[in-house]
Amino acid sequence: MKPLTSPEMGNPGAPVVAAQDSTYQTQQPDASHQLRVEFTGSGSEYFRIWIVNLLLLIVTLGIYYPWAKVRRLRYFYGNTVVDGEPLGFHANPVKLLKGYFLVGVLFSLYSAAGKFSATAGFLAFLIIAALWPALLKSSMQFRMANTSWRGLRFGFKGSLGGAYRAVLPLFVPGMVILAALTQVADPERPPSWYLKTLGVVFLAAFAVLPWLVWNLKQYQHNHYALASLQTTFKATLGSFYKLFFKIVGLALLPLLVSGGAVGAIIYAAKTGGMQGRPSIGLIMIASLAPLVVMMVLLVMIKPYATARLQDLVWTRTGNTSLRFLSRLHFRSLLWLTVKNWLLVVLTLGLYWPFASVALARMRLEAVTVKTRVSPDTLLSHSGAVEGDAAGEAGGDLFGLDIGF
Structure with a gap:
């Protein structure tokens, strides 16, 4: 199964698969196993990797990016421990570099077509858009085939x-x-x-x-796999719209409250003998209120959406043989987010590696896995098809978090 990681990795997930093969259920019908997820990394260790990657990216004008990405993922995966065993990441940076080169050629052709004529640019855009789902599939295959647990490679069957x-x-x-x-x-x-x-x-x-x-x-x-086991997803479309409306409501509430407060202040000033001319102080309050509201939204909305989405997605992944439980608390994540951003600003960005590690630990350790399939049973089942590294590159360039 796909490992849960930090946003720094671009791939939050969980490290086990749901059993669909009934033979696993009959072998040990009464067995119960709880797979504990831990993150053993530290900010000081990751800081050394991060600063070296940053310097080499600058020196090589970005060419070092595939190697930097592999080093970063190997660190996070290697410190993600499931049932006492760490995950592994085995991607070849050279294959990633070839994939990035291919995607770069596609975007160069698109840019050249746009300069030739608007119609040619639009047609080139349609071609790239048509290729994007194939890159999505290939990226998932590549990432899973290069991820392992207890010597077994994961797979993606989509x-x-x-x-x-x-x-x-x-x-x-x-x-x-x-x-x-x-x-x-x-x-x-x-x-x-x-x-x-x-x-x-x-x-x-x-x-x-x-x-x-x-x-x-x-x-x-529905398509993460380990050996002959494969995940299932039971969340409904309605549950996603319900969460969406809650997020929208949380975003609108501060706007309504601040708008009402500003209106009340101005109304009170007008009726308090200021003859319809608000003071400079009130004008400043009215001007700064939207900015304050936007800051509150930026701080609150993402942690709320992240916590609720992780809980929804992973709690609804599983079947009669295996169940995921995700309890990522919004308040804890909100406090961590505020703390991380303050320290990143105060340290002029140098706290970023420590923030990434702290976020990864909180999100990973919020997940527990209960299964009636013994982990030892999986050792006799293996096999995964390695995808195309161009898909991994395409996923990065399109900016879509395809791993959660």
Whole structure:
């Protein structure tokens, strides 16, 4: 199964798979095993890796990135201990470099086509967009095939067709954009039409976001494998929309409260004999209030979404033979986030490795695994297909966290 890691790794996950093979259930029907997840890394150890990677990236103008990534992942994986055994990461940096080169060529061709003509650039973009699901599948295969536990390599069983179905929600705002482009050439269109079209595209993308995330999680968590075992994913689309609305509500509440407070202050000033002219102090309060609200949102929303999403995804991954339990508390994660950001700012970024390690430890150790399948039983089952390193590169360049 996919290892839980920090955002620094770009791949939060959990390190065991759900059994679908009924033979495991009949072999030990009454056995019960709890696989404890620990993270043994330290900020001081990772700081040395991080600073060396940073310096070599600068000296080599970024060429060292595949080696830096492998060193980083090997450290985090090697310090992720499941049932007393660490994970391993075995990717070859040279293969990653070839994958990044291939993806770089694709984007160079896209850039060149855009300079040639707008139509050519748009067609090149469509080609790259069409390749993205294949890169997603390949990236998952590559990452899992190069991850091991107790000498066994993990695998990813997702199909290419499943990858395209997973990104299907992206076509909804895409169709709106294509429909709008057919009308752009009309010179009689008023400027307000373009604003309305942009608003429709934004709303369409906003509305399908939970659907897209659910599709991606379902595609990933239904196909993680170890030996002959494979995960299942039981979270519903409705549960993702429910979480989405909670996050939106949490984001809107401070805006409504601050807007009401500012309005009340201005109203009180007007009715208090200021003859409709608020003081400079009130103007400053009214101006700073949105900034304060945005800071609160940045601090609160991500920890809340991260904690609730991790709990939802991993608690709903499993079957009758195995169950994941994730209890990542929002308050603890919020406090850690505030602490990390303050120390990163005060140290001018030098605390970043320590923050990454602290976050990885909290997220990993919030997960426990209960299974009726003995870990020793898995040792007789092995085999995984290594994916294409270009997929791993593509996942990074598209900026999508495909591992959680």
